[in-house]
Amino acid sequence: MSEAVMRRLAKPLLFLAAFIWGTSFFIMKNTLDAVPPFWLLVFRFTTGAVLLGLFCWKKWRTHFTRDYLWRGGLFGVFLFIAYTTQTFGLTGTTPSKNAFLTATYCVLVPFLAWRVFHRRPDRYNLLAAFLCITGVGLVSLSGDLTVTWGDGLSLFSALFYALHIVAVNRLSGGKDIYLLTTVQFASTALLSLAGGLLFQPFPAGIFTQPEVLWPLAYLCVMATTVALLCQNVGQVWSEPSSASVILSLESVFGVLFSVLFYGDPVSPRLLVGFGLIFIAVLCSETKFSFLRKKNSVSV
Template sequence: MNKTNLQSNILLLITAAIWGFAFVFQRTGMDHVGPFTFNAARFALGTLSLIPVWWWFSSRAKEKSSSKVFYYGLVAGVFLFTGSTFQQVGIQYTTAGKAGFITGLYIVIVPIFALFMGQYTRKETWIGSTLALIGLYLLSVTDDLTIEYGDTLILIGALFWAGHVLVIAKYSPHVSAISLSVVQFAVCALLSFITALFTETIEVPNILLAGEAILFTGILSVGIAYTLQVIAQQNAHPAHAAIILSLEALFAAIGGWLLLNEVLSLKAQIGCTLMLLGMVVSQIKLFKIPSTIGEKPTIG
């Protein structure tokens, strides 16, 4: 591994840590404001924090200018809004650690969705998905064989996070990545604010009380972490990047333990281990022969 790749991997590890610890602040923020108010504030702040980054990149590189960025950003923003809504509402009824691991399932969901789009899925993905599914059972399914309410919402959110990844993969090659992000974050903030107007009571004092959580998830999680990811993935190996970013779930569990005194049962710990293993296995190459023969591209 050369110095450039090492630096990229370190930046990705920092990104995963920020995103993982963000689950803690997403949970504590709910002590003062509703989920839609919280998302509106943090994505608005994230949008503002990315504008200087967008200006910096556009002034130093040949920008891919396209009027389609607004349409693409709108579509991506709707997926982002839906995924973040289920996640933010669900995290009120579960732990930060569990939310992190369940959300991380989008890593194995993406290639399964891609299968229905005409792209074959590798054997490693099916093995990883099986391990993750067993882990999810141990983590979230209760003794009476029902999945807990908060975990269900987080899982539904993971489906939309997977859809969001596919949308970004489809649209980002055609427009500036930074511009697309600014638009999608703004769309998510606007949709969250409109929903909050009709479902919640927006009070400035309560927003200020949730200020620490909003600042962390808005500036660090959205602005800084996204920028680090963009810089790092210019030189990082895609599979290595996916594996490192999957550690977000582990950092979420560590954050919940350190800051919220969340303790997982032995059964849940085994479930988390299997889920993390499944995320990693789905991203590495174990077999030389693909699962489906053909000329179609592979995702996962």
């Protein structure tokens, strides 16, 4: 596809990734009751590596070079640390605080990108990050706000999600993103396998439980293979700051699905939070240019 087409598709792909992850919150919670975290990551990323590797099998001969290994491997290391610290952090805090603290990567990305790309974030990037994290806080946080070790791990995961976003933007130029993503999946799977073999028993019993296998299949195919590929492709053709704001909608979609399908109450605070996040996305994507045009016409 042409560059112009890819730039038009980038933001919808990022929105799709956030949407899929939002639908997977309750599926992940139920699946973790039967599958230990490391082995869940093994299943997810091994499936992703195999499916995507087969999808782009013709490219291995014509495009693959050794530097795909270290680039995709680095993406995989960042993703592995982010996923594992977020998952284990969830055991020491509430799901809402875990979602909120992880979403703080949308604030970290503009400053990491400034360090890597030497492009100072403009006032709209900073305003969008501030509005977004405030909105996510209103949507996600409730009850006891004391700080626990789980909160610390959740915040630590946000740093590596931010590093992953910046690394993909920095190191994907001129490379086939499908091959890079395949190597990323494979490296994350290998690291997860090491963790599983060292620290957790293999959940052999799940293969006789259809009620576990179907949710696991959704997590492997949609929430891993499709969503992460959409994220990586979308990031290549987007600014890191803009991508991070869109991807942070994952937690918002998660709350929205809880309201629609699980009867969670809709409160004024929830509505204000959604409103702030909408304004943050609008600020990030348009820099309020439509307001400036309207003012210039009226003058």
